[in-house]
Amino acid sequence: MRSEDIAKLAGVSRSTVSRVINNYPNVPEATRAKVLRVIEQHHYEPNSFARALAGKRTDTIGLFAISMTEKEDTSRIYQNSYFAPIVDMVVDTANARGFYVLIHTVYSPGDFQKVKQAFQQKRIDGGILVGTQKDIELVREMVDQEAPLVLVDYDIAEIMAERLNKNHLAVINSNDYEGTVQAIEYLIELGHREIGILKGSMNTFSGRERYLAYEHTLQKHNLPLPEAFVLEGEFLKESAYRETRKLIEQGTLPTALFCANDDMAFAAMEAFSESGVRVPEQLSVIGFDDVQLASRITPKLTTVRLPVDEMAKAAVLKVLELCETEQPTFSTVSFPTRLVIRDSCQPPTE
Amino acid sequence: MRSEDIAKLAGVSRSTVSRVINNYPNVPEATRAKVLRVIEQHHYEPNSFARALAGKRTDTIGLFAISMTEKEDTSRIYQNSYFAPIVDMVVDTANARGFYVLIHTVYSPGDFQKVKQAFQQKRIDGGILVGTQKDIELVREMVDQEAPLVLVDYDIAEIMAERLNKNHLAVINSNDYEGTVQAIEYLIELGHREIGILKGSMNTFSGRERYLAYEHTLQKHNLPLPEAFVLEGEFLKESAYRETRKLIEQGTLPTALFCANDDMAFAAMEAFSESGVRVPEQLSVIGFDDVQLASRITPKLTTVRLPVDEMAKAAVLKVLELCETEQPTFSTVSFPTRLVIRDSCQPPTE
DNA sequence: CTGAAAGCGCTTACAG
DNA sequence: CTGAAAGCGCTTACAG
Structure with missing residues (x-):
């Protein structure tokens, strides 16, 4: 018909x-x-394709998540508890407004190609890009096509520097810096002086922010940066687990450990528990994200709540808005984070 | 260009x-x-649309999940821990083979319409449908269009009865019946005679299977069906929690509770814990699915492992295969389940 | 081996 | 207010 x-x-x-x-x-x-x-x-x-060919919209938005890890094919991206809720929320929000969502994750350069194609071939009206790494080049290409694009967890300064800000573009992120400051100062108030960190991926805006805030807060309180307690966790459970084991074997422990995300906090707690290091009695652990599991493990994890759901929802509304608008716009929203105190931290025992 | x-x-x-x-x-x-x-x-x-218009494939498969709940707009589907890993795996598998995946979830009749459109408008080369309810009508319409379709968790008998089996169709499910028998017999071996159940949604193939297996196994072992301990949980945390509270208030408890999925088991454990009922000392709890959380809560949940990842992967490979084939085919795969014994069950205390 | 032409199913100036 | 025609960017018999 x-x-x-x-x-x-x-x-x-x-x-x-x-x-x-x-x-x-x-x-x-x-x-x-x-x-x-x-x-x-x-x-x-x-027929939607015929319509699209003739210049109409496709009623589809793209959701592209860029893998944290450099290696292809290893741990799948959604294993990261951070992405699952984003996918949820994006699909739900878009669906409710009559849009389909087209998903592709990026591990390899080949996958990048696919994302570009999705735009070039006009498979989608606009897209959401999550994760930052070395994809600024991709972003530029997207932006050059004037495709509505929303970036999540992206460094605004970088965008500005690239002069990408005069197109259908928006960036959404969270106050990771402030959240981290809260977390670290909470530990300091509890009396901790030796605070380690399990770092996130430095390829990532949030990874960098969380690390910098950690460093600056220690400085501000005249605490030295404890080099031996700065671990490269890359936001991944496996690396976090490995690094924590190394730390334990090495002998001396900090009295508190700030983990740049909850996944790493869980991994660390597992490693500690296996070695008989009791949390929080011997060592306080604090996370970031407040994923579902955080409030359900023992001890319940003290962490910084990231409003992923709201961010994801905002991202969708933003792309849809950008699809409507004729003139180029650039906008920015930053969502608040806040410390959620549970059971995984206590004053250091002397 | x-x-x-x-x-x-x-x-x-x-x-x-x-x-x-x-x-x-x-x-x-x-x-x-x-x-x-x-x-x-x-x-x-x-341009992919032009190609599609001219009769080529779209290199996109659809993934459509049908919400368990009748009410629209309430709990989002992915909140169910069962779907997140499916989405993961489907996206990953399809992407790795050069396919995009188009996602839409179904809460309301309007959403059903969207799913049908995705096929009719040829937005996708084929699709995967998860969840069964009252969508047999939809399935028929899909099948009539000769679109490659893979059904997950679907009653084969129903398909056969509808004579839908002469098209590009496949159904993938798991041996829920056998898994449940294992679980119940394990409880019986431990010495339990009063075994309650938190039922899944009876709109669902797996929900029905798990219930029937429960009933039959009790019969087989000459145990009466304990009407008072048969709770309607509908696979949802909220209802499970509510029903468990009611059970507790009502006074007498079974010595063991079989939960038709892990989510409900968690909810029940929460309710028990709040009322001071200790698991497994006072009451054994057994789940189904073996989601991530199962091995991380305290006590670690004894449950029946469902190979969701393999099922999801198989589903994708199957659609792609169906897209290749000219002749109508109908096939069926059933994945094995198995009991994973952890800490949430023990012999009843006298 | 290869090009001209028709067709896929829509939209949108254009003319009336 | 409305229809005939061109165009969107491809594919595929058809003819040579």
């Missing part, structure tokens, strides 16, 4: 059918009604 | 460009090389 068929049945031309479908004003009510009736009777659905 | 441009630059016709792109045999190596060079130089990407 094509628009031609509808046209015949309704006794009008394809042009008119099209006008009705697209809700153009210059169609008399009677004609519109007649056409609509035929459309409904036959459950007619205009 | 369109195929026309490439043609000019390469000094051939669009036909030839198309033949090269589609890897047709009747193109001399020299010509092919020449065209390919131009394509690469200009990063040319054929």
